[in-house]
Amino acid sequence: MRDEATFRVKAGLAEMLKGGVIMDVVDAEQAKIAEDSGAVAVMALERVPSDIRRDGGVARMSDPAMIKGIQEAVTIPVMAKARIGHFAEAQVLEALEVDYIDESEVLTPADEANHIDKWGFKVPFVCGATHLGEALRRIGEGAAMIRSKGEAGTGDIVEAVRHLRAIRSEIRRLGTLDDMELATAAKELQSPLDLVRQVAAEQKLPVVLFCAGGIATPADASLVMQLGAEGVFVGSGIFKSEDPATRAAAIVEATTHFRDADRVAKASEGLGSAMQSLESRKLDEQQLLANRGW
Amino acid sequence: MVVGVLALQGDFEAHSKMLQDLGADVREVRVPADLEGLDGLVMPGGESTTMTLGIKREGLGDPLRDFVRSGKPVLGTCAGMIMLDREHLGVMDTVCRRNAFGRQIRSFEEDLEIPGIDGTVRAVFIRAPWLAEYGDAVEILASVDGHPVAARQDNMLVISFHPEIAGESRVHELFLKNVAAQ
Numbered sequence: 001m002r003d004e005a006t007f008r009v010k011a012g013l014a015e016m017l018k019g020g021v022i023m024d025v026v027d028a029e030q031a032k033i034a035e036d037s038g039a040v041a042v043m044a045l046e047r048v049p050s051d052i053r054r055d056g057g058v059a060r061m062s063d064p065a066m067i068k069g070i071q072e073a074v075t076i077p078v079m080a081k082a083r084i085g086h087f088a089e090a091q092v093l094e095a096l097e098v099d100y101i102d103e104s105e106v107l108t109p110a111d112e113a114n115h116i117d118k119w120g121f122k123v124p125f126v127c128g129a130t131h132l133g134e135a136l137r138r139i140g141e142g143a144a145m146i147r148s149k150g151e152a153g154t155g156d157i158v159e160a161v162r163h164l165r166a167i168r169s170e171i172r173r174l175g176t177l178d179d180m181e182l183a184t185a186a187k188e189l190q191s192p193l194d195l196v197r198q199v200a201a202e203q204k205l206p207v208v209l210f211c212a213g214g215i216a217t218p219a220d221a222s223l224v225m226q227l228g229a230e231g232v233f234v235g236s237g238i239f240k241s242e243d244p245a246t247r248a249a250a251i252v253e254a255t256t257h258f259r260d261a262d263r264v265a266k267a268s269e270g271l272g273s274a275m276q277s278l279e280s281r282k283l284d285e286q287q288l289l290a291n292r293g294w
Numbered sequence: 295m296v297v298g299v300l301a302l303q304g305d306f307e308a309h310s311k312m313l314q315d316l317g318a319d320v321r322e323v324r325v326p327a328d329l330e331g332l333d334g335l336v337m338p339g340g341e342s343t344t345m346t347l348g349i350k351r352e353g354l355g356d357p358l359r360d361f362v363r364s365g366k367p368v369l370g371t372c373a374g375m376i377m378l379d380r381e382h383l384g385v386m387d388t389v390c391r392r393n394a395f396g397r398q399i400r401s402f403e404e405d406l407e408i409p410g411i412d413g414t415v416r417a418v419f420i421r422a423p424w425l426a427e428y429g430d431a432v433e434i435l436a437s438v439d440g441h442p443v444a445a446r447q448d449n450m451l452v453i454s455f456h457p458e459i460a461g462e463s464r465v466h467e468l469f470l471k472n473v474a475a476q
Contacts, residue, residue, distance in 0.1 A: 002404040009401045012420045012459045015305040016339050016372070038348065040303060040341045075392060076341050077421070099398035099421070122399050249351075256302055256324060256348065 010124030010144035013077065013099065014208035017041055017231055021221070021252050022210070024048045024235040027066065028073035034238070037248035041077040041099070043233065044070045049106050049153030049213075050236035050275065053287065059107040061089040067096055079126070084293055085111025094123045100145070101125050103138075105292035106152045106235075115293070118142030128212065130163045130290055132170035136191035136199070139207055146205055148229070149290040150213015153236050155277030157214040159290055160224055164211055168228045174200035213290065216241070216274045218254030218267040225258035242272030295473060298323040298332040300358075302348035304340020304373060308458040312466050318473075326357040334367040334473035337374025339420070339456055342392055345373050346382060359383055367472040368450045369465070375452035376423055386447050387429030390454075394424040394441065403460065406436050408444055411464045417443070417455035424454055 003009075020040030025031040031042045044067045052059045061082055071078050077099035082089040084103055089110070093101050101123050103116055115138065118125040124144035129135035135146045148167060150160030170189075177185055177200060186196040198206055211229035215221055216237040224232060232255055234248075241247045250267040257263035280288075297313055299306045301322035310320045313336070323329055335358075349355055362368050362378070362385040370378045370386075378386040395401070398421055405414035424441035428434070436444035436453075443454040449472075457465040 002402050004402045005399070006403055008418055008459060009403060009420060012305075012418055012456060013398055013401065015308060015456075015459060016341065016420060017303075018305060018307065018340075019301070019303040020341065020344055035343055036347075038344050038351075040344050076343055077398065094399070097397045097399050124398065252344075252347075253351065 005122035007144060011207050013124060014126070014145035017077070018208060019256060020231045021248070021255050022079065022231070022233045023238055023248060024233075025070065025239070028069040030239055030244075031070045031073045031078075033245050034248060035074045035076050037245055038252035039076060039248065040231070041079055042070060042074060043079045043081065043102060043235075044098070045081050048236040048239060049289070050155070050240055051153075052106060053153040053278075061086070061092065061107070064092065064096055067093075067098060071096075071098075081107055082116070083107040083110040085109060085114050085116060087116045090116055090121060094121055098123060103127050103143075105149060105289050109292050115141050126210075128290075128293060129167065131166040132199070133189035133191050134293065135167060135205060135209075136189060136195045139195060139205070140192045143207065145208050145210065147210040147212040147233055150211065150215075151280040151283070152213045152289050153278075154214050154280050154283070155216040155237060155275045156280045157216070157220045157223065159280050160211050160214045161227065163290070164224055164227045164229060167205075167209065171199055171203060171205070175203050214280070215251070216277065217271075218250045218264050221251050221254045222258040222264045225255060231255065236275050240275035247271050247274075295319060295333050295470075296321055296331060297470070297473060298329060298335045300335065300337045300345075300374070302340075302352070303344050304338045305456070305458060306338045309336050309338045309466075312458045312463055313470070316463060316466055316470055318470055325352055326354055329357050329361050332361070332366070333476060334469065335361060335369075336469070337368065337370040337377050339372030339374065342373040342376040345377060349377070349383075355383065359385055362450065365449050366476060367469060369469040370450065370452040371456060371458070372420070372422060372454055375454055378450055378452060386450050386452065387431050388425050388445065388447075388452070389427040390423040391426040392423050393421050394426070395419060395422055397421065404438070406438070406444070406455070408436050408465070410468055415457060415464060416460040416462050417457070418459045419443070419455045420459070422454045
């Protein structure tokens with residue numbers, strides 16, 4: 001019997017992206033550059049996070065015409081972002097047959113209490129998380145892939161490191177607890193007990209974990225891979241740098257060879273200037289994107 | 295018995311884990327030197343465009359061709375099946391059609407019969423290819439909707455689906471049996 005859109009099929013695509021780099025692109029030309037540089041997928045959006053940050057206003061789902069143009073330009077998977085809780089945007093993206101929907105805090109949230117019920121969709125979802133409880137709540141809602149949030153559009157890796165370390169150390173801690181303590185941990189994490197038990201036993205998330213938010217250099221990619229990310233998202237870091245194609249290929253190389261410092265060093269040579277950066281700690285509370293979602 | 299898993303990108307960890315659970319020693323292959331002394335090789339699923347670029351960047355094209363031609367067992371799944379065809383490494387007399395079933399929304403799983411394996415195998419197809427063309431040396435083992443999704447030629451076994459995602463170990467057992475018989 002044939003079964004379409006099972007959770008295994010949804011989470012399986014993320015398995016195929018492991019060890020790879022997913023790049024933000026705003027048009028077909030950038031998508032082609034990303035594909036030719038070795039990206040495993042592209043994220044189609046009208047403005048990269050650093051521009052959303054600069055421009056302000058309400059950030060929404062992209063123009064379907066732009067997404068279609070990108071789908072025609074490349075053969076790698078095409079992802080696109082919907083606002084948190086905006087299930088109608090997600091329905092539109094499903095109708096466009098994007099390969100993954102990112103229910104993203106980088107766009108302006110549409111619902112202050114609820115995330116999308118992702119079980120009802122055939123297209124898989126990736127969601128951001130700053131810690132384990134948030135990740136497990138998203139998986140409980142049907143997310144088939146998790147990315148750490150970082151602080152998008154800053155080029156500052158510090159928040160990505162904080163979130164990855166939080167997720168990884170909370171996973172390790174669950175491994176030390178007995179059954180009664182796991183029930184308490186589930187309550188504290190505000191997460192489904194069955195998922196908490198699974199994470200404790202397997203010492204990993206039940207879905208693939210990528211890192212996003214602030215990656216701008218090959219060494220950034222190596223750092224987060226060594227901290228336990230299974231691949232990386234790069235947003236403003238590529239097409240806001242001096243030489244996008246060269247930097248994109250270098251970040252791909254460093255993601256594959258993340259434990260090999262000689263290769264990361266070689267990949268880091270002569271890339272020109274990185275994106276213009278913002279120090280996360282100096283941003284006002286209102287400017288922070290990572291605390292959207294809960 | 296040491297089996298290599300091409301680890302440039304893709305679901306190499308799922309393959310490694312399955313092979314280890316079946317008792318094999320596994321080595322991840324990222325550069326040509328990693329191929330030395332291997333008794334068999336798995337080329338995993340992933341993104342075929344990315345994998346093609348990675349093979350070129352690492353200078354792995356000729357070493358991989360030499361490995362296949364040495365006669366040691368090779369298992370290619372999904373993108374790995376594409377890598378072996380005429381338009382990529384050119385070691386198998388096949389041409390793959392990429393994303394042949396459609397975009398992710400058309401990905402599916404179903405039960406397949408594979409010669410040499412009792413009962414059915416739960417086959418997970420993710421943006422999967424099929425064989426669009428193949429020569430006389432290629433033996434087709436299974437098809438879906440009339441399109442070949444599993445085949446064999448000499449020491450190469452290729453499948454366009456993912457037993458490692460379904461926790462289905464019998465294809466890997468078959469492969470390891472071939473490795474042990476060398």
